[in-house]
Amino acid sequence: MHLRAAALLFCLHCMSSFAGAQVDSIPPVVAFTGSTAAYRVSPDSLDAAVDYQARDSMDVDLVNQRIHLYGAARVNYQQISLEADYITLDYGTNVVRAEPYPDSAGVLVGDPLFSDGGQEFTAKSLEYNFKSKKGIVRETVTTQDEIFIRGGKSKFVSGAIQSNDSTRSDVIYTEGAIFTSCSLEHPHFGVRTQRAKIVPNKLAIIGPSNLEIMGVPTPLWLPFGFFPLKSGRSSGLLFPSDYQYSPQWGFGFQGIGWFFPLGEHVNLTATGDIYLNGTYTINLASSYRRRYKYSGNASFSYRRLRDETPISEGLEEDISKGISINWTHRQDPRAHPTFTFGGSINFQTDLVDQRFINTYDAASKNVIRSSMNLTKTFPKLKSTLTAGLNHSQNNQTREISVNFPDARFQTQTIYPLRNLPGSQRKWYKKLAVRYGNQLRTEFEGLDTSFFTAQTLTNARYGFQQDASASLSLNVLKYFNVSPSMNYSEVYYGKTLDYFLDTTTIRTTEALDEDGNPFLDTTDFATIEELLNPGLASFRNFSAAVSVSTQLFGKILFGRRRGIFGLKGLRHVLKPSASLSYQPDNRDATDFISGLPYFISQAQIDPERGDAERFVTPFAGQLFGQPTRTEGNLGINYSLSNLFEAKVYSRKDSTDKIVKLFQNIGVSGRYQLSADSLQWSPISVNGSTRFFKGLSQVSLRAQFDPYISTYNERTRQVSRVDRTTLSERGVPVQLSSFNGTISTNLTVAKFRELFQGQEEEFVTDVAEERRKRREEEATLFEETDILSLFENFSIRHTLNFRLDREIATSEVPGARDTLRFNTTANSIELRGALNLTENWSVNIGQIGYDFTSKRITYPYLSFARDLHCWEMRFSWAPQVNTYQFSIAVKPGVFDFLEVPVNQNRYDGQRQFGR
Template identity: 30%
Template sequence: MAFQKPSHTFTKIHLKALHTNNFKILFALSFTVFINTLSFAQDIPKKGKTINPSIRDSVIVNTDSLLVPEISEKRQDSTLTDSVPPKKELLETIVTYHADDYTKFNQKKQKLYLYNNAKIDYGDMNITSGNIVIDYTKNTVYAKGITDSIEGYTQKPVFTQGNNVVEPDSIIFNTETKKALIFNSKTEQGEGTVVAQITKKENDSVYFLKNAKYTTAEDLEDPEYYIKLRKAKIVPGKKIVTGLANLFIYDVPTPIGVPFAFFPQTEKQTSGVIIPSFGEQNDRGFFLQNGGYYFAISDYVDLAVIGDYYTNGSYGMRMESTYSKRYKYRGNLGFRYENLINSERGFPDYSKNTIYNIRWSHSQDSKANPNSRFSASVNLGSSTFYRSSVNQINTGAFLNNSLSSSVSYSKTFQGEPQVNFSLTATHSQNTNTEEINMTLPTFQGSIGRIYPFSSKSGSKKGIIQNMNLQYNVRGENRIKTNDEFFFKKEMFDDAKAGFQHTVPLSTNFKIFKHFSISASSNYNEVWSFQTKKKTYHLSERAFVTDTIKKFDSFRTYNFSTSLGTTVYGMFDFEKGKKKDRKIKAIRHVMRPSVSYNINPAFHRYYETAEVVNADGLTKAEEDLILENVDLEYTRFEQLSIFGTPNKDFSSSMGISLSNNLEAKIRDKDSTATEPKKVVLLNNLNFSTSYNFAADEFQWSPVRMSGGTQLFDGKMSVNFGATLDPYALDNNNRKINEFNINNGGSLFRLTSANLTTSWSISSKKGDTKQKDKNIDENLRSGGRADDLFGVSEDFSNPQMNNDREDKKEDASSEHYNYKIPWNLRVAYAVNYSNSARQDEISSHSLMFSGDIELSPKWSIGASSGYDLKNAGFTFTQLRFERDLLSWRMNFSWVPFSSRSSWNFFIGIRSSILQDLKYEQRRQPDITL
């Protein structure tokens, strides 16, 4: 490598003397002035103050001030901004395109051709088609499909702009004006689809249609119905406004039409009118039923106000509200009121009755607050509401004979020990006796189990370490009333309040490895705010009770222990050379248990009633004993809601035995390696007790109960019986003598019961009723099946099934050779023989089922037969026809006091749910 001298890197410059030329100097100055004058209007206006560099480079040579042109001080000339706007570019945004076969550009015609699976993206616009032509001179995009000799017209255009999707046969779109002509388009609008011959896209939010069809049918090539729109305007996501429109059914016009129409299109809930159904009832004339208004209050809560009106003056009102907040809570609230009038004023059978019902259901999401919970299940009102109501929505609940409610709040305080408390309001109502029992409220508190002698780590062993105690407190305010005083101040007159404190102390341990022993002692303290004082009046031969409102209490305790074990027995059918038997083995599990209980007598809480004669003087107790008058009483009886102290000492032994039978059988599946386990008997229990302290009837009756499941769990069987060891005298009264010593058997059967339920279906595993109308039964306190029928309100989409996709047999659409079906059967029998009556007290059979005659036809029935009284119970027949976008229902109660029928045909879609026909005959109920 060689280094070059620095002097060799510079070029030598020879300096020459400058000659002065006056003409050239004058010409240069004149040209400079001329250029500066004319070029001022072409300068780019200053956009803002420039930022001068803070540090100057020392290498920069200063320019002579004489060579710097002068800058004009006057403002920019007005001609700087051109009044004519600059011409827009041909395409404002970047165009992205693609095609499988070829992309060709015609320079002469300024056209771009895309063929086969062509795709173009321009801003928020997207077009996919078989053939696309872009004309740059006219700013248009033309898209159409490809015609194939085998497959026909394929790869039809799909035009997407924003959230709007259009599927036409062809489309012309102007990229400058954003307008488009769309031919034979199909576009979804809400729950329906608009099929139009010609559609003119005015802008991003307005479409004009000509000869269009609006339908919710799935088969758009041959819709079963549509509403023909001669001229219409669409604002996507908001509304469809049309002129003359009428209904077509399979291309056949119907006279059902309107001169103009408005179809709201929104994804959010909207308020609107609920069209009523009409009909006639013999006692009340013509009626309008289940009509009203729906209020979409917010995204979390709604309200439906629905009413009924009858021409004889009867009316009804129903308010239903549903609310929900994700991860927080959900519920519904309903109020129903009916004012029913029978006959006409002035006639002897004229009557007027008002009934009401309140329902509330609330559930809290478990993730909302793991340490506190609020829930509500309320169903209260008039005892005769479901029996008297003429609204067929209550059909499935009129057989209920009880109403119940519960509203509770509970909270847990984590720690050691754990503390819990809850507040609950309950209500139970017998609709036959019209008796109502309520607790307003019930307070419960508890402290978790404390093991004072156990180690903080490791398992608990022995009698000492397993010893534990806890504390429970319960306070109630009980109210007993009836329908007459419900929700009136009189219902609180006989209210009772009290508290109960319990401290259980228990332990458990094992002896001889196989026996478990548990022992417990319970301390109980009851507070009462009312007591009584009794006086016996000889003149009236009756007791007179005075209520004393003051605080009082009593304390009791008891002791109990139990000894139990588990015994296993196995019978093997394959012992020795006997192999591959169908029944491999049977296992028998027995759990015997013996318990002992001591309940002391607390005589200090009992006293003798004062006896007063006509002169106000007392009489000796001996005289009253001869008259069989018991003067001993406790001041807490009938006023203490947590019972009374024991009057008699009790020392009893309890004996129980539970059994379980299981079998192992050969599995039908040849690939199975293990035998199949089958439950022969879920449980078979026996129990009785012996009271050592009793003077007579020391043995209590033997109670037997059992249950099992058959046919792979499809059928359940439960049975029970009561066996009394004591005999009866000639007057059918129980005597203190064993039945076997009186010439009878060891035990006397006094009662027995048997209940079975069987649910089967032609499809394996499909044994559950999926009808959403059953939810109405449950909310009304009814059964979780359709054995007593179901509620009827076909016009309400919230109470009807959403049509599920069914796999149809392609060979036939009118006959289903497999005929799906399901059947539910319930059988119950009760036997009574406590006083030698030897009778079947009740004997009934209930059944319900559905048969799908074809993929579109189904029938169902709910009925029963009273085998004792030889008569059919409440019967309901149901028929349903699936008309694809439509549904047709017919429900019929052929006999009983609620004989009625209901026919409905209407569109499934909620947007057109008012397009329906409903006719019904109300039950003729006499109050």
């Protein structure tokens, strides 16, 4: 029922006013001008009409001037709205009362909900005067962002204070209130206060209060306090996120600080981690975002660690300091069509993150990398320019490598003759040209001395440019012929200078056969190198013509189901050969610096240097070094093989194609310009998958048509110009054999293997449970136990190799030996398991290395959802750390936490380093 109440209220108010008025005190008349008459309006009437409605029934009591509304009742007045299952509207006093009403089972339902201009709260009972705009409520529940405010008896005033030029805010005065982030009627925790003043969406001011857990008051008291209730960003104190005790560092807390909103798009957080013995950290973190433009975050940390090392006299103080810098920037793809900028910077000194941060990820990270690049494309030039900074930091060797600036210009494949007149099928229109260049500077050093002048002195820089041209021609319908040329130039700002260091000569006094004393040299002069500045360059040129084709062969078995389900075999052979040429550069010299490309060791050390071994001034540089060739003309060949089988399928009307071997390749080279050792070693490699991709096998072998011998003078193994066919009666001999077998078992692959096809499975058990509860309002029952293990994977890796060890003895009949080695054999388990709706277990990584016979990097954790609290435990025995905490879930009260931790330093002192 929905009635417009303006006319009814007018008549009832007039009757009430005239009945109680004296003859000589008739109130002044307020006239409403209509089409036919003027009306008298009581001064006690409201300023606007009151709308009301009810789902079940409405009872009008004219004697007591009340209207009773039952079942989903609603009363609207201006911007005020009141909902409840039972509402009484007293139009004589302008008071409305609301409370829940028993349902058919006698249970009270429909608590009052009061709303005033977007500010709302619920209560067990409510009285409100439309005229004075004041009300009394009992057992109120007000929600402001993440805070639930549950009060006892409260008084509220609508529009009591001016918020801004256009709006006013309500004020609620309450007693016996509790502030909490728990949504239950009886919250698990909260701050209990006897007096509070609340301005919804603004501020809550409390008097003397204390922390209450599970209804039990704690000794934690506050004389007064305030809670900001304003939505959005505002400056404010950040409570500590963690409290710790360390035998070495003492008592401490982490994450105390202040939050600063800097403008509309940037936030800044300043926090500190403080321990009583002098260990501390200062952190600055900022995040920024511009819609449709970019977003990112940056952080800076200064860490000071005070450690005590046991010595014979007691304890020795050890102070270490360091900084860490992190910056991540992401550009929105819609920001610019041809320009992008983004990446991440991660940098630290003295391993500060590994020393301070008590997490498994930080402790086990071996390499830190950074990459920040800008890319500009030039559509008209069909080219791309990329420039930026790249950084790599090894936490084991403590070495830092920074490439800045690192810029590269690269064109797309350009067809310069394509626009000439004539058919597009002309061979010369397929000419393709590419050009690129790169500029790079590299700084290297240890993290403890990187920011020193020595790092600048040892810096290396260079420039490289290369150009290539190629054609792709179809000859005799089945052959692809591709001639190509490549030319490159490399320029370096520093080169190596080699010299003989005589300071390493060591002599001792000895006696000859006749007993005469002489000086015996035990250590000789060594060849050393020195990096000197000076522009130098070298060039490379190569040309090649390649020919390739494909050959197909198949065998079919005539029966409908074949032989034991095998209906046929198919073999695809892809042979290719190329004739390549490189000019002789053994005596090449740089025309800029005059440096030879190669220097014989005999020139540096005439007495002991090997004339057949060469060094180059360009060794160890950014773009590599020249390769010493003597007019290199040769033929490269390769054979790629694919084997497939057609298998009869009972479940499907079509036959299945199974790849027996995905690839078996044979490759090598024949050197036409060489006068000896013309055949290169032959490489054979292959790979395939078993059990529908569960296991992958990769094999690689190398066969040599020549024998190898041990040189006593140089103490090295080298190939000699004697074939295995003439020496041992076989065309080739095995030099090395490498194999890798890797297995990755997941539930999805397990299903695919044993069920014949990939089935649908639950990827997020928690989300699936939530959907089932919403749809059926019943408890979720797990119908597929494998869904619990969807996030688990078991990985096994086996690497092995077989090497030929050349006999070093000159004794006749000495034979080579083949030695088998297992380089890696490990199994690893990762995954997360939701035992119940509230219990979850995470295995970050646990495994066993069969080669070293030890457990590898175990890391375990579990979590228990306690509604508004959360219990967590993590353990990393590899670094002797653990973390246990019972804490309020992230939000306003997440500073309430009971942590028990052990950092790496305490673990090392307890269990040994």
